[in-house]
Amino acid sequence: MGEKTEFVKLTCAEISSLWGTFLNDNMVICVMTHFLETVEDPEVKTILEETLQVAINHKDTIEGIFLKENIVVPQGFPLEKHVVSNAPRLFSDIFYMQFVLQLARYGVISHTSSLTMSAREDICQMYHDFLNQTSLVYQHAVFCMQKKGVFVRMPLMNYPEEIDFVDEKKFLTGWFGRRRALLGIEATHLMMNAINNEVGKATCIGFSQVASEQILRDYFLRGKHVCTHLMSSIHEVLEESDVPTAMSWDQNVTNSTTSPFSDQLMLYIVGTLSFLGVAAYGTGISTSMRRDIISMYLGFMSKAGAFGEHGMDLMIERNWLEQPPQFEDREKIAKRKN
Structure with missing residues (x-):
């Protein structure tokens, strides 16, 4: 250097x-x-x-x-x-x-x-x-x-055989009537988000079995239900275009009730997965050209964001959230007591 x-x-x-x-x-x-x-x-x-x-x-x-x-x-x-x-x-x-x-x-x-x-x-x-x-x-x-044999590949699609152009405005619609088939990039991000939620669901199921506080067990169970709801919505859109959906990972959680991690670490892990989900939904919006899919992702962002915020509240209440680097509060400095 x-x-x-x-x-x-x-x-x-x-x-x-x-x-x-x-x-x-x-x-x-x-x-x-x-x-x-x-x-x-x-x-x-x-x-x-x-x-x-x-x-x-x-x-x-x-x-x-x-x-x-x-x-x-x-x-x-x-x-x-x-x-x-x-x-x-x-x-x-x-x-x-x-x-x-x-x-x-x-x-x-x-x-x-x-x-x-x-x-x-x-x-x-x-x-x-x-x-x-x-x-x-x-x-x-x-x-x-x-x-x-456990890797979930993205769905196969026919190779494009000729150049074509969009000639109908309904290409962008999706709320009413017959929706157009998914674009390859739309299906890809829907599949990725389905897999992400499968992992999140399994993680929440496992953590709900071992957390020491009931309020934390309830929080992780809420995460399981959020993931299930989001996956159901994604699968409906995929199935409408006859796109195979992701496999389930539920069977990969044991029946252990002894926690391998602290409650603080488990909250951090789930919080990280939640905010990664918000980022992934934003990426999905940027690559989607059907209004109903964009609207669905916006709803996902709201649900995942609210869930993640609840987790941060739980960490703050327990003094578990480490302060990220931030700029000085100049007004606070100016009003300090001598």
Whole structure:
């Protein structure tokens, strides 16, 4: 790196990206630690070990940057506080693979976004490396799941054979009368969101069995019902165009009632999945050209956002929500007591 990077302070975008990545990798370390204690399939174990090592390397790299820049290191999720050693498994090996796949997908998107928002040479290079490493985890997870016959591929469609142009305004409609068939890109995002909700539903089912407080168990059950409702709406749209829907992951939750994680970590995980859902619905809106689908996604965003906000309220009430980096409140400083 050039010497000038030593004199260039981090921007708000870079600090926020580093902070969020640090916390998320902290969470991944905790989750992978339990998964590795309970995994049975040696091939799945290899993927989990790779995921854990990547998360540790990312966390350590960012911690080094914080220390060098005299930025306080987030508390995150210390293993000894948030992971229960030798707890019975809560999910199956297939779920472990699907969860890693979701983490890797998010990581690829997150690191790409962080890279494009960064300007300092060392931070850009770091996120470039993070992106490559996370992409490899994604590829290895996909190949392993394909080998085991549990990877859900996107639906097949006929190849376009000729150039065509839209000649009817009803191309954009969808509320009344016969709707046009789904575009390939619309079906793709609907399928991705269905799979996301399958993972979210299974996660909420598992956490609802083991949370220590009834209010938290009720919250996770609410998450299960939200995911079920959203999946039902997605499946209706897909089935109308004869597009096969995603498989169910419910069978991948065990009957354990012993929690492998702290309540705080479980709330963070579900909250992260909720806000990732909001982002995915926004992407779905940007790629959809049927008004009914756009309207459906807007409803999804409202439900997922409200659910995620409730989870944040529960964390704030328990003093579990760590304060993200923010600008100074100048009015508060000006009105401080001498």
